Amino acid sequence: MSKPVFGGNAGMTSEYLEIRNLRVTFDGFTAVDGVDMTLLQGDLRFLIGPNGAGKTTLVDAVTGLVPATGSITKSGVELLGKKTHRIARLGVGRTFQTASVFEELTVLQNLDIAAGAGRSPWQLLRRRKEVLPEIEEALETIGLTALRDTPAGILAHGQKQWLEIGMLLVQNADVLLLDEPVAGMSHEEREETGQLLRRIGAQRTVVVVEHDMDFMRAFATSVTVLARGKVIAEGTVDQVQNDPQVQQVYLGTATAPQEA
Ligand SMILES: Nc1ncnc2c1ncn2[C@@H]1O[C@H](COP(=O)(O)OP(=O)(O)OP(=O)(O)O)[C@@H](O)[C@H]1O
16 A cells, blocks of 8 residues: 555545444344455545435444444554544544534634644644645635635534534545435535535545435445445446446435436
């Protein structure tokens, strides 16, 4: 496995996150059942599957929220068994189905707090005097520069999700796991989110857990399909859409991949 450059561009072929034989069990029920996945920098990977397939549990395992067995390495560093904050410091960030921003604080203050995580007291002191360049950059990337002094609580739904993504960017996350980022968004917001994910995904590894198949078709560079805790298909959008097993799993559901 080639060595990545943290926060930089390690090239499209560098392996960034390797998941091997991942297993998560809740009281004898196996929610994630021997999953293998290799995620490369520059990949915009969609993780799809019916309700209860184990998608969120897999993300929870990668970010240290549930105990798991197997192996999850980022650039050769084992993540399994590490505490959530250590995993975050290693550059693995995630969002939840419900945006978790500080509603009373402004956009800038939210980013400032996120950027503070993991910084030295000296850096924190310096930070009060000026807006850090990485925060300016994140504001630009997420398109919220004009709203930097707006309380997060009055942002539109989509803008809150973008702020959350911005908070991961200022923490230098280069593996981002996003749980249903476009749920509840308008068509325009979805489109903008897709463009945002493309922009940030070019130099990072982005995993999107999603039920929105139109969104997946428009923006996925690769897709992994989970069902009952196992990977049943992986490949391009076309490959998974044409996979008979995938069609069978989705048969009769409103979001079937074959209903293009
Ligand atoms: N903390 C827990 N304790 C017990 N069972 C759990 C726990 N978390 C998840 N599960 C079970 O594990 C299975 C996988 O759940 P998970 O939420 O990962 O699926 P999902 O693919 O994300 O589903 P959805 O698309 O509905 O969000 C489900 O059967 C769920 O009930």
